Amino acid sequence: MNIRNRSFQPEMLDGVDIPFEDIRQNMVELETVNKLLGGHSINKKAIRYLMGKKNELVIYEIGSGGGDNLAAINNWAKQRGIKVFCTGIDVNISCIRFACDRYPEIRFICNDYRDHFFDQKPDIIFSSLFCHHFKSEDLVEQLHWMRHNCSLGFFINDLHRNIVAYYSIRLLSLLFSKSYLLKNDAPLSVARGFLREEWENLLKCAGIYSAEISWQWAFRWLVTFKHDNEPN
Numbered sequence: 423m424n425i426r427n428r429s430f431q432p433e434m435l436d437g438v439d440i441p442f443e444d445i446r447q448n449m450v451e452l453e454t455v456n457k458l459l460g461g462h463s464i465n466k467k468a469i470r471y472l473m474g475k476k477n478e479l480v481i482y483e484i485g486s487g488g489g490d491n492l493a494a495i496n497n498w499a500k501q502r503g504i505k506v507f508c509t510g511i512d513v514n515i516s517c518i519r520f521a522c523d524r525y526p527e528i529r530f531i532c533n534d535y536r537d538h539f540f541d542q543k544p545d546i547i548f549s550s551l552f553c554h555h556f557k558s559e560d561l562v563e564q565l566h567w568m569r570h571n572c573s574l575g576f577f578i579n580d581l582h583r584n585i586v587a588y589y590s591i592r593l594l595s596l597l598f599s600k601s602y603l604l605k606n607d608a609p610l611s612v613a614r615g616f617l618r619e620e621w622e623n624l625l626k627c628a629g630i631y632s633a634e635i636s637w638q639w640a641f642r643w644l645v646t647f648k649h650d651n652e653p654n
Contacts, residue, residue: 425583428620429613434606435514436555445516448603449488449524455608456550459640461579462494465550467638468577468646469495472546476574478505480544484535484568485552486510489521492528509544511535536563540571547572550579554614558624565628568647575648579638581615587641588612612641621645 434440435448456462473479479499483492492508499506510530512518518532531538547568553561568576581587592609599605618635621643625633633647 423585423588423613425585425588425613428583428616429610430557431610431613433555433610433614434603440516440603442516442519444601444603445514446520448601448607449490449517449520451599451601451604452488452551453490455604456490456494460638460642461550462491464579464638464642464644465491465495465548465577466498468548468579468644469546471646472575472577472648473504474574476545477503479546480507480542481509481546481548482544483508483510484512484547484549485555486512486521486530487514487517487551489517489525489528489530491548491550493525496525496528511538536567543571543573545572545574547576548578551581551611553578553580554611554616558620558627561624562627565624565630569628569630573649575646575650577647578643578645580643580645581612582637582641582643583612583615583617584641587615590641616643618643 469481481495486492489510492510496506496508508528510521510528511533512530513532513534515532518530521530553564556564588609591612595605595608621635630647632651632653633645636644638644
């Protein structure tokens, strides 16, 4: 597998006419992956950084998938006495159906995030394992959109394109997954992931110079942007 350049091979989950039960199995297993490989922990770390001393937050996730990221954030906030209002946006109606059934305490909207209108800007917008589905020109537009529509800041939690990560997730999914979607898409997602210099270039193209890029376990990048850090 040559991972010098990003792969743009479509993932199976981005297809149409996938049976709901197959998507359900995939979403359940993705939640386990996020729990065990640090995805949820990274999201909480970013929120702690962006929220400062606030104890009431409005948070939107774009590309919210099965909703487990928002559920983990909601539970974390409740345990700390933080009032949080979470909303997930996803274009896939099957993912939204799954999320609504599994996490009725969270609001989910089936829509393209670019078409969503905010009555009031949320404090934080984020995405997790969403950006690697897009080409570079689309990501620059997405960065613009996130920056414009948040009041505190945004963050991105996505994959580091790395040969060790590729073969590790390929082996783990083959051994433990019951989902053909996960077995196919998990290693492909890594091949569609990013190098640090690619994130640096995307942010530069979007005119964002104060964002921070940090490597996180396991083989993820955390990109955080805070309005307070922007130069006057």
